[in-house]
Amino acid sequence: MTPPAAAAAPQVALLTSAGMGHLTPFLRLAAALASRGCGVTFITPTPVVSAAEARHVSDLVASSDGVRPLEFPLLPFDSSSAASTDPFFLQFEAIRRSAALLGPLLSSAAPRLSALICDVSLISAVLPVAAAVPLPTYVLFTSSAKMLSLCVSFPQIAAASLPAILKIPGLAEDLPLRSIPRPLRDPGNLFTTQFVENGKVMPHADGIVINTWEALEPATLAALNTGKVVPGLPPVVAIGPLLPEHSQPNSGGGDEDSLAWLDGQPTGSVVYLSFGSRTALSPEQTRELAAGLESSGCQFLWVVKTKKLDKEEQEEQAMEELFGDGFLRRVEGRGRVVKGWVDQGAILTHPAVGGFVSHCGWNSVTEAALRGIRVLAWPQLGDQRINAGVVEKSGLGEWPMEWGWEGERVLVQGEEIGRRLRRFMASPAAAAAKVKDETVRAAAAGGLESLIARFTKSRPT
Numbered sequence: 001m002t003p004p005a006a007a008a009a010p011q012v013a014l015l016t017s018a019g020m021g022h023l024t025p026f027l028r029l030a031a032a033l034a035s036r037g038c039g040v041t042f043i044t045p046t047p048v049v050s051a052a053e054a055r056h057v058s059d060l061v062a063s064s065d066g067v068r069p070l071e072f073p074l075l076p077f078d079s080s081s082a083a084s085t086d087p088f089f090l091q092f093e094a095i096r097r098s099a100a101l102l103g104p105l106l107s108s109a110a111p112r113l114s115a116l117i118c119d120v121s122l123i124s125a126v127l128p129v130a131a132a133v134p135l136p137t138y139v140l141f142t143s144s145a146k147m148l149s150l151c152v153s154f155p156q157i158a159a160a161s162l163p164a165i166l167k168i169p170g171l172a173e174d175l176p177l178r179s180i181p182r183p184l185r186d187p188g189n190l191f192t193t194q195f196v197e198n199g200k201v202m203p204h205a206d207g208i209v210i211n212t213w214e215a216l217e218p219a220t221l222a223a224l225n226t227g228k229v230v231p232g233l234p235p236v237v238a239i240g241p242l243l244p245e246h247s248q249p250n251s252g253g254g255d256e257d258s259l260a261w262l263d264g265q266p267t268g269s270v271v272y273l274s275f276g277s278r279t280a281l282s283p284e285q286t287r288e289l290a291a292g293l294e295s296s297g298c299q300f301l302w303v304v305k306t307k308k309l310d311k312e313e314q315e316e317q318a319m320e321e322l323f324g325d326g327f328l329r330r331v332e333g334r335g336r337v338v339k340g341w342v343d344q345g346a347i348l349t350h351p352a353v354g355g356f357v358s359h360c361g362w363n364s365v366t367e368a369a370l371r372g373i374r375v376l377a378w379p380q381l382g383d384q385r386i387n388a389g390v391v392e393k394s395g396l397g398e399w400p401m402e403w404g405w406e407g408e409r410v411l412v413q414g415e416e417i418g419r420r421l422r423r424f425m426a427s428p429a430a431a432a433a434k435v436k437d438e439t440v441r442a443a444a445a446g447g448l449e450s451l452i453a454r455f456t457k458s459r460p461t
């Protein structure tokens with residue numbers, strides 16, 4: 001591919017919000033745009049929620065020519081009266097309230113910007129500011145197309161009281177109310193207010209960019225792009241799969257031991273378990289999962305997280321206390337438990353890994369698809385049930401819906417987990433391998449190039 005000549009190269013600003021689930025697709029998009037000759041200004045609202053986020057951004061800047069960092073200092077925000085205690089939702093709010101300060105940053109950027117790509121959690125606050133510059137503005141939607149269809153139709157649905165079964169216009173399957181993010185069931189929740197405001201303005205953006213692809217969500221993408229979900233939506237540009245960054249010099253390291261351990265395991269034998277960067281199982285469920293892994297007899301690599309944001313952690317709970325006496329000794333050799341950050345991209349690429357028990361954060365789903373690793377979906381919160389539905393429908397994996405979420409069921413017992421894991425690891429891998437083939441084809445199909453062509457067309461004169 002020949003990058004566009006420098007004079008004609010689009011100059012794109014990327015504005016992310018908070019949390020790895022949001023930051024990750026922005027980092028990948030920035031690297032992908034830069035490698036195709038675009039100038040990229042990567043705007044980071046500061047202070048960030050975790051030092052880890054800042055490390056990931058500096059790694060990107062160090063490893064990608066053509067990416068310039070730009071700090072966006074936020075106004076002080078007193079969150080004591082906000083209708084949420086979630087550190088990530090509070091950061092979204094702090095950024096939204098500082099949006100007016102963004103205007104001068106965007107209009108004084110040099111070279112002059114051709115477009116802004118803004119995180120969906122900020123769009124209703126940012127769109128008027130960018131329009132005043134003026135700057136064409138695209139939304140990056142950081143989850144599945146199925147979740148996007150909920151986002152754009154929700155303002156209308158939520159205008160009346162919420163029914164037990166949600167009908168999203170244009171989609172064949174209904175959505176049970178209990179499968180949508182829990183905060184959305186409370187109209188007063190801060191996240192709901194933001195979600196509704198953002199959903200309402202989506203038709204006014206110049207485009208919606210999303211890390212999915214035709215083969216994974218064909219019907220939903222078609223419904224979105226033919227006005228069946230909401231009339232008047234701008235083009236929904238499926239640019240997926242965004243590829244994991246090539247190197248993570250500072251942020252991904254520190255767990256070479258897991259890769260070395262995987263080297264010693266037979267091909268396809270290991271089940272990898274992770275619930276993402278912000279989901280912690282309860283101590284009781286953690287113990288049951290340990291018991292399930294033990295009784296399954298499977299080889300496993302388990303990333304354990306006990307707090308939503310690790311930096312809040314006062315003291316590491318002793319491993320033995322967490323899992324029950326002697327667990328680590330009994331599984332020695334066939335199981336490995338890691339507490340901390342791992343390079344998930346490298347783990348999923350390792351030939352020893354044959355299955356992935358995942359919370360179904362959207363980045364994790366796309367990474368599993370890219371590698372053809374079958375998924376046992378165990379959604380915990382937020383958009384994860386909606387994404388688990390996509391996993392099941394696409395053939396990438398299975399979803400034991402009866403395991404419930406968010407306290408629907410007090411505990412899933414170790415014995416049941418063990419039985420399910422054994423069956424899962426023994427199941428045929430052909431359907432997931434087919435998803436991989438389609439995903440690799442989608443990566444070569446030029447979704448990103450069509451997005452870049454739009455920037456060139458919509459350039460302000």
Ligand code: UDP
Nearest residue numbers: 021024276277278341342344361362363364
């Ligand atoms: N991730 C990782 N190592 C970890 C935990 C997470 O590399 O120990 C990455 C994972 O590969 C994914 C992202 O962090 O790219 C998490 O995003 P996802 O949407 O899967 O879930 P979230 O963390 O937002 O719940």
Ligand code: UDP
Nearest residue numbers: 020050051052251252277308309310311341
């Ligand atoms: N984390 C991450 N990337 C990393 C390391 C950690 O996203 O490379 C996540 C981690 O799971 C945790 C949060 O970011 O939820 C805070 O991590 P850390 O403790 O490193 O941040 P700090 O305490 O330095 O702000």
